[in-house]
Amino acid sequence: MSLCNNANMRTLNHPSRKSMTLSGVLYALSDPLRLSIIKSLAAQGEQPCGAFGLSVAKSTASHHFRVLREAGVIRMKPEGTQHINSLRREDLDSRFPGLLDAILQASGPV
Amino acid sequence: MSLCNNANMRTLNHPSRKSMTLSGVLYALSDPLRLSIIKSLAAQGEQPCGAFGLSVAKSTASHHFRVLREAGVIRMKPEGTQHINSLRREDLDSRFPGLLDAILQASGPV
DNA sequence: TCCTTTGTTCGATTATAATCGAACTATGAG
DNA sequence: CTCATAGTTCGATTATAATCGAACAAAGGA
Numbered sequence: 105m106s107l108c109n110n111a112n113m114r115t116l117n118h119p120s121r122k123s124m125t126l127s128g129v130l131y132a133l134s135d136p137l138r139l140s141i142i143k144s145l146a147a148q149g150e151q152p153c154g155a156f157g158l159s160v161a162k163s164t165a166s167h168h169f170r171v172l173r174e175a176g177v178i179r180m181k182p183e184g185t186q187h188i189n190s191l192r193r194e195d196l197d198s199r200f201p202g203l204l205d206a207i208l209q210a211s212g213p214v
Numbered sequence: 215m216s217l218c219n220n221a222n223m224r225t226l227n228h229p230s231r232k233s234m235t236l237s238g239v240l241y242a243l244s245d246p247l248r249l250s251i252i253k254s255l256a257a258q259g260e261q262p263c264g265a266f267g268l269s270v271a272k273s274t275a276s277h278h279f280r281v282l283r284e285a286g287v288i289r290m291k292p293e294g295t296q297h298i299n300s301l302r303r304e305d306l307d308s309r310f311p312g313l314l315d316a317i318l319q320a321s322g323p324v
Numbered sequence: 325t326c327c328t329t330t331g332t333t334c335g336a337t338t339a340t341a342a343t344c345g346a347a348c349t350a351t352g353a354g
Numbered sequence: 355c356t357c358a359t360a361g362t363t364c365g366a367t368t369a370t371a372a373t374c375g376a377a378c379a380a381a382g383g384a
Contacts, residue, residue, distance in 0.1 A: 139236070166362055170362090171341095182351090296331075
């Protein structure tokens with residue numbers, strides 16, 4: 105029972121601009137590992153999950169990418185066998201002006 | 215044993231500017247109730263804990279004020295029987311320029 | 325001195341989140 | 355088709371955090 109639940113991987117659920125919440129974004133970025141991911145994305149541009157050199161299990165990394173995606177911070181685009189991640193800069197800037205820049209600046213150099 | 219542990223209430227531990235962390239601040243502000251507290255402080259200026267009309271138990275409210283204080287977001291000053299809370303605006307602006315303003319703006323009108 | 329007000333601390337409970345390994349899925353290469 | 359790659363999902367475990375009531379503490383008023 106319940107293989108294949110409805111909100112499954114097939115459709116990679118990204119929130120719309122409007123349904124992003126400030127609390128959700130702040131929470132997503134309050135984790136040092138997730139913050140390091142978005143710093144890297146901001147500095148190097150889009151990258152697949154494997155390119156971050158995260159020192160946690162694959163399943164843990166997958167969890168963190170999901171938190172970022174579901175908060176609206178990143179976009180994940182399937183490309184061949186991998187998922188390309190990118191910052192949702194315009195959406196974030198439009199919904200929460202100045203927030204991403206302030207956080208990136210506060211997070212220091214990569 | 216262990217009444218009166220050392221980091222006790224007597225000295226209301228506020229982190230120095232330098233020992234504030236971005237993750238800590240983001241985490242503290244990622245909770246809707248705590249966000250509402252700092253919105254109110256930003257809008258009305260300093261206020262005692264009781265003035266926020268929080269709909270949680272006293273002990274829970276006390277917990278949230280502590281999280282904000284220990285992250286460096288607010289200052290708590292004993293004054294008679296109450297504690298006056300204020301935003302640590304200058305410290306935040308100096309350590310994380312633009313962050314507080316971006317968050318307050320994003321959090322909408324009070 | 326006793327009482328009220330304001331908030332803290334303690335201990336327990338419940339709820340969320342992080343983490344991992346194992347099994348799985350999808351894609352593309354050989 | 356078979357295999358390797360890249361990542362997801364599941365289930366379990368552990369760690370953090372939120373919440374409450376009860377007991378406590380400090381300050382000040384009656």
